[in-house]
Amino acid sequence: MKKISIITINWNNAEGLRQTIGSVIPQLTDECEYLVVDGQSLDGSLDIIKEYQTGLSNWISEPKTGIYADMNKGIRMAEGEYFLFLNSGDRLTENSLCKALTECTGEDIIYFNTCLSYLNTRFEEVKYSPELSMKSFYKRTIGHQSTLIRQSLFEKYGLYNEENRIHSDYEFWIKAIIVGNCTTRYVNWPLCYYDMSGRSSKPTESSQREIDSILSRYLPDRVIVDYEYWKQRERDMVIMEWYRSRKTMYGILVLVYKLIKKIRKVLFN
Numbered sequence: 001m002k003k004i005s006i007i008t009i010n011w012n013n014a015e016g017l018r019q020t021i022g023s024v025i026p027q028l029t030d031e032c033e034y035l036v037v038d039g040q041s042l043d044g045s046l047d048i049i050k051e052y053q054t055g056l057s058n059w060i061s062e063p064k065t066g067i068y069a070d071m072n073k074g075i076r077m078a079e080g081e082y083f084l085f086l087n088s089g090d091r092l093t094e095n096s097l098c099k100a101l102t103e104c105t106g107e108d109i110i111y112f113n114t115c116l117s118y119l120n121t122r123f124e125e126v127k128y129s130p131e132l133s134m135k136s137f138y139k140r141t142i143g144h145q146s147t148l149i150r151q152s153l154f155e156k157y158g159l160y161n162e163e164n165r166i167h168s169d170y171e172f173w174i175k176a177i178i179v180g181n182c183t184t185r186y187v188n189w190p191l192c193y194y195d196m197s198g199r200s201s202k203p204t205e206s207s208q209r210e211i212d213s214i215l216s217r218y219l220p221d222r223v224i225v226d227y228e229y230w231k232q233r234e235r236d237m238v239i240m241e242w243y244r245s246r247k248t249m250y251g252i253l254v255l256v257y258k259l260i261k262k263i264r265k266v267l268f269n
Contacts (some may be wrong), residue, residue: 003104004097004148005080009070009087016089016195018048019120023091023193025055031101033057037074041062045088048178068160075154082110082148085169089195090145091117096191100148108150108182112154112191114143123193127215130186132177134227137170138234146191152181164214166207167224171214200238 010017038061116124157175160168176182
């Protein structure tokens with residue numbers, strides 16, 4: 001059995017696919033396999049796959065049925081102990097795959113930092129909490145493209161939900177990490193560059209509705225009420241920290257608050 005299966009899905013993103021394949025193949029070792037699932041692209045992606053096919057373990061190109069349906073095709077093809085989903089446009093960081101192999105120490109989920117890539121001209125490293133709880137999923141999830149997922153978890157919890165449009169990886173984290181309490185480990189360095197031009201990188205009302213629907217399927221109402229409360233508190237704390245970082249503005253607000261409090265006391269006492 002291979003240690004890591006890297007799965008790339010692609011649909012009409014030839015330029016991104018070339019970048020992704022170009023970042024993976026030079027780093028492959030005998031402990032890794034690399035699979036590409038293409039949605040029968042019409043933009044020259046197939047030519048790129050054929051150009052690099054000697055470096056691929058396997059690939060298919062057939063009609064696209066959805067992001068997570070294509071990921072599930074990759075899961076069924078893969079034979080590794082851990083899966084890494086690196087979609088077209090995303091790239092491994094330099095010399096990272098050999099290092100990642102040494103981090104495969106038996107946990108169910110091993111998650112790394114993510115380096116956000118804005119048109120390959122500006123980069124921002126995102127770090128995650130070393131300990132995962134429901135709070136870890138208030139504002140963001142761990143990076144799907146920077147996480148090694150043990151193959152046995154898909155046997156235990158099932159494949160990705162193909163009815164979701166954007167957040168089936170989030171649903172999988174809720175099932176496996178929050179409800180299932182699987183083992184996790186954080187590695188404090190970036191495994192990949194995440195292409196920020198993708199759909200799921202941009203929060204929308206519909207994506208939030210999908211997250212709300214996922215939570216309602218796995219958490220009782222009492223827990224969801226607490227979740228909404230603490231999520232709002234988290235937002236309030238972020239705003240408060242922003243004001244505190246602007247010392248002059250914060251000082252003025254504190255004085256205004258104290259003044260209003262004194263006026264209210266005089267008027268109503």
